[in-house]
Amino acid sequence: MPLPMIWFDFGGVLSPPLETLYAAYHRKTGITPEQLQDAMRAVAAEMDMPTLAPIELGVLTEAEWGRRLARVLTDRHPGIDLSRARLETFGEQWFEGVSANPLMVCALRYARENGFPVGILSNNVVEWEPHWQAIVAPAGEVDCLIDSCKAGVRKPDPAIFDIAAKTAGAEPADCVLVDDLAENCAAARARGWRAVHFRDNRQALSDLSRITGLPSIL
Secondary structure, three states: OOOOEEEEOHHHHHOOOHHHHHHHHHHHHOOOHHHHHHHHHHHHHOOOOOOOHHHHOOOOOHHHHHHHHHHHHHHHOOOOOOOOOOHHHHHHHHOOOOOOOHHHHHHHHHHHHOOOOEEEEEOOOHHHHHHHHHHHHHHOOOOEEEEHHHHOOOOOOHHHHHHHHHHHOOOHHHEEEEEOOHHHHHHHHHOOOEEEEOOOHHHHHHHHHHHHOOOOOO
16 A cells, blocks of 8 residues: 655744734734724625635735735725835735744654655745745755645645646555644545644644554654
8 A cells, every 4th residue: 555645734834823923913914803804804705705715716816815805904994004004015024033943843854754745735825935935954855845826726625636646646545634724624534535734743643653653753
């Protein structure tokens, strides 16, 4: 039997937890996580789409999305100070100073060194590519990269799992997703994949070892 292909999510798995990233953005800009998330939802709702779908599918450019965020923030929070926020180049500021999750980066590299094919399956944004790829560069090369903004579908859409498996030349039963969102894990399982719901490093690495047979690095 072939070794399973392990697909790592970027945001919240190979990157620090999303809560940490929102808190860091608050320190950089003064915009609270609640204000930012509310504005993201509002921009998407105007297009009848899930929260980040407009940019993760490339329907809006980063600049247009940023302008819409600014409009919503000023409309909903009169007098809000946006002078420190670079909303039209959001990704550059969002990822500024961010380092990868070292244990999960190590796990990806370790899996590859032990003969497992590895991939990144991420909902991401065209303009953010140089920033997030620089963060995960310590992980080295991957066998396959599936990015929502290029695939034209995003997790948890079942189609993205079919695209990923086909692109990698792998059977669904030979694919394992590591993702911090339960809905993405459920969607992967519904397409015949196995999945590890990432909640913390120790739990995820233990589950990954149990599911794949990859020796634990802990």
